[in-house]
Amino acid sequence: MKKGSSIFAILLIAIFAILLGELLVAKAVIxxxxxxxxxxxxxxxxxxxxxxxxxxxxxxxxxxxxxxxxxxxxxxxxxxxxxxxxxxxxxxxxxxxxxxxxxxx
Missing domain, CATH: 1.10.110.10 (Plant lipid-transfer and hydrophobic proteins)
Known part of the structure; x- marks a missing residue:
């Protein structure tokens, strides 16, 4: 059960990092x-x-x-x-x- 929780936590962190990266790119000014x-x-x-x-x-x-x-x-x-x-x-x-x-x- 712990292994499943760890994988879920890592997946959640990865998704958060991707979304944060997209937000930062969207705020870039040309x-x-x-x-x-x-x-x-x-x-x-x-x-x-x-x-x-x-x-x-x-x-x-x-x-x-x-x-x-x-x-x-x-x-x-x-x-x-x-x-x-x-x-x-x-x-x-x-x-x-x-x-x-x-x-x-």
Whole structure:
């Protein structure tokens, strides 16, 4: 009877490990600056961010520093007061990278 319980416990642990691995993979973010296009109007025209903008900003938040540090993207990324306002309105914390958010634009 003990052998059956041990096998069941090992099987249960294996299933748990597989499910946990799938959860971690599902949470991985694919960094794509194009995903932030819904936020363009809010940043450029000082309009309130749309729900889709906030959703995309939350999804891409772990990628922001990478976008800023990418030499190809850096010339196009400007963190104006309006951009900071969009982050705040969406409830997305400003990333702490290269002190970019402390610069005056």
């Amino acid at each position: 960094c794509d600056i194009q995903e932030l296009r819904p936020c363009t109007e809010a940043i450029i025209k000082s309009q309130p961010p749309s729900p889709i903008c906030c959703t995309k900003l939350k999804e891409q938040q772990p990628c922001i520093c990478g976008f800023i540090e990418d030499p190809k993207l850096k010339p196009y990324i400007k963190f104006t007061p309006q951009a900071k306002k969009v982050f705040k309105t969406c409830g997305v914390p400003l990333p702490n990278c290269s002190n970019v958010f402390n610069k005056k634009w």
